Amino acid sequence: MTIPSTGPMLFLRAASPDGMRVAATCLRPQDAAPPRFATDRDLKAEALVTRAGATLWRVMMDLPLGRATYTCDGTEYTVATDTTGDMTIAFASCNGQERGDLDRPPEDRNSMWAHLAKRLDDETIPLLLNGGDQIYADEVTQAHSLSEGWPKNVPHNLTGSEWSDLRDALAKAFFERYATQWAQAGFADVVARVPSLCVWDDHDICDGWGSLRRRAQTSDVAKVLYSAAREAYLLFQFGCTRTERPEICLQGSEALSWRVDLPGVTIVAPDLRATRDKRKIMSDDAWAAFRPALQDTQNRTFVISSVPALGPRLSLVERAMKLTPRMEDYEDDLRDQWQSYAHRAEWQRFLSALMKLHDEGDRRVTVLSGEIHLAMRATMRTDTGPLHQLVASGISHPAPREALATCLSLLAKLGEAPLKGHPIRLHGLPDKTRPYTAERNYLLLRRTGENWDARWQLEDSGETNALPI
Template identity: 45%
Template sequence: MNGDATTAPSGTQPAVLRTDPILFAQGGDEAGDRLRAIIVRPAGEAAPSVSTDAGKAETYELVSLFGRTVHACEFRLPSGTGGSYEVDGERFHVASPAHPDMRIAYVSCNGQEEGDLDRGIEERDVLWQRLADENLREPFSLLLQGGDQLYADDVLFCHPEVERWQSLPKKERGAVALTPQITEALRRFYFDRYLITYTRPAFASLAARIPSIMMWDDHDIMDGWGSHPAAMLDSPVGRALFTAAREMFLIFQLAVQPGKTPAIGLDETGTNLGIAVRYPGLSIIAPDLRSERRLERVMGDVGWKVLDQAFAQTPKGDRILVLSSVPALGPRLSFAEFIADLVPGSSEYEDDLRDQWQSRTHRDEWRRFLALLASWEESGNGQLTVVSGEIHLATRGEMRLQGGGVLHQLVASGISHPAPSPAYPWVLGLLARFGESPLKGRKIRILPLPNYKTTYAGERNYLTIDRRNQTWSAAWELEETGRTDPVSI
């Protein structure tokens, strides 16, 4: 069913006309697990027929753009057992997150900065296929996608004037005027790139069977978005680029109409797109670390209000999984930033360093974020685990809490991004040896995966989280090494 295509107007990439259903988790309670699905069909074609054992689900038009219609529907499946739904006669089985024995998969960094569409799909999607095969053997209940679902950096070449914009010094980009043609080229680029991404076979198999919870990061917009000068971000083309990326993020990662607040969203104004998804005994909180990001901040006042609200509304005793698109626990980066300031030619790395919580610029915000995480467990509210990506490596971290507890961080990054050069994990491992204690009395340690020889694993990877009779553990699937031993969390 998925991936029917015709020639795109640009002549450079087939235009995807239809997709299999893509499921999104909306939370659940005793009445059932709430699900939303989006399905793409050619404009003018009849809407897909969706049904469950409870009957036909109403389908409505989410948006119609560029000769295609994104249809959406909402339905419930039984809590604790799961069930199945049917689209145009094809049935898909779904496991419930409310079952005592439950599995979660986590992925991030689905692409590469240049030439992502030029790679052979078998090489590119090795781990996606491995994850899809694993799901058919032992189903996952949730698919957490923690950032860079879309490597959209090629957006800078979608129109000659956008290409000219990116070639100028960052502080001079306001000189390029915005035209309706540029706006449409930007919107079409993101729209088409999502459909190409979502119709790759392994991903399509997973997305139709596991409800996703997604939060964006920079590459879903462009590399380093927010960690560049305001003159670039606020230039007419820069704002149009962000607006187009946000529009398509709402459609394809939060499954809502642009201009509407998602049911799992916490900010009615839409300034910040942080979300919270809740099931009995489990809350997934995903702060939006991009919408308000600037050189001097990670989140603005709205983002912090949203995050504080997410914690305040979490039932006491819930296990919380926090999706922090960049790692919350990591090595001190001030020395690396100091070197980048001094060494000629290293300015290209400044936005990567500024992206991190540990940047010297964000140190007060980092402390605030860590204090919020630590206070949940230290106040006796329940246990919390941070899951992160972004760095194209796998590792784990611990922060010792007052009273003897431990806050765990699990980093899995690079589901399809190529493994970095060996020097990269070595340098990060060296920095991690110095340790870090941004909160008094709460030491942070970065630790290797079980039985792994280095602190950071330089292989493509994904993460699995298992709950067995209320006991939680995590393991990494590494491209070359295979499955690690589980870690208790």
């Protein structure tokens, strides 16, 4: 395939009262000249990798406070860089679908991205939080005969030549997938003007990564698949090579958890995929790196949990599914969740850490999640007031049937309290009566003075009223 010229795409490295530092990437044919970037001066682009007939380039830019501009190959882009006062942060997740994602009419697939892009003409948004499943890479395994039977039918061990052949094929397939998807109209319009922070989820690797059966997860094919997906994630969602570790990432673990501090706001994103298996969500090393990230935070802390941290009693459904072999194919979807019976102790540990920070002084913690292809919200009772969770999921993934939203809303009535005395409650979005809303969506977090509120932009219902958080 011919890879289209793509970009620029901006990635936040730091924000301060002086402005922003961002990495900007773009793709060009490998025989083309490097892209020409400039701010108040010309900037030299460096090649990160050449693959599949294209080169991914990067420049680092320091953008001054206010509405900064830069040019790429003569096209000018404006970036809102002021995070010191009133501002809006966008949050989105699930940018694709499992099969035939790029075969859909682009106007339909990207309609919510186009909506967000149009909003930028009237509203300054200095940051886009990408909450997981930025790419649906499930079909990448079809690129080689050794992986096309994934995850049920793959060889457990590979020879040296098989390993390298598979590695090359999967690396090329991930590269082509990202390149094609990153060029999508709407999405490309947003990410050239709004710096991103990204956390990955399973579809950025493969469906159910970390929750699959042990034989598949420990195979050589799995190791090659994960390595290729991780490199592509670093290239296309951080703007760095596989040998670099972005400065925002926490040290001491294989996991790519990160923390970014803005004026008055801390954003923490634990990596819930890199070290996951059927019995744990984060390894001991990942936990050891994550705990200090919840110390000395700003008054407002947003924690991105790629799978919802507050939810209904899904463990009941998970146990029921084990009673019939016909339902075992869906077991990994429930094992993915914090609420799985296999993860209950770790879930309690996670919620305790969030609640401890939430109850310190005048700090407030809000959890942001995606993954479920629905919009919803929940609260957990704490001694100092409710800890909010906001879920925006499915910016381009088709909305599920209304029946799923109805069933989950009924399940939510059972209640859940993994921490004794701190019950979790699910609530309807503003103006909605049931907890789950089956529409494509993205989320807006607005700070006015010292106060924050949340609004969901829903595909059919429009923008909700503000929810104070």
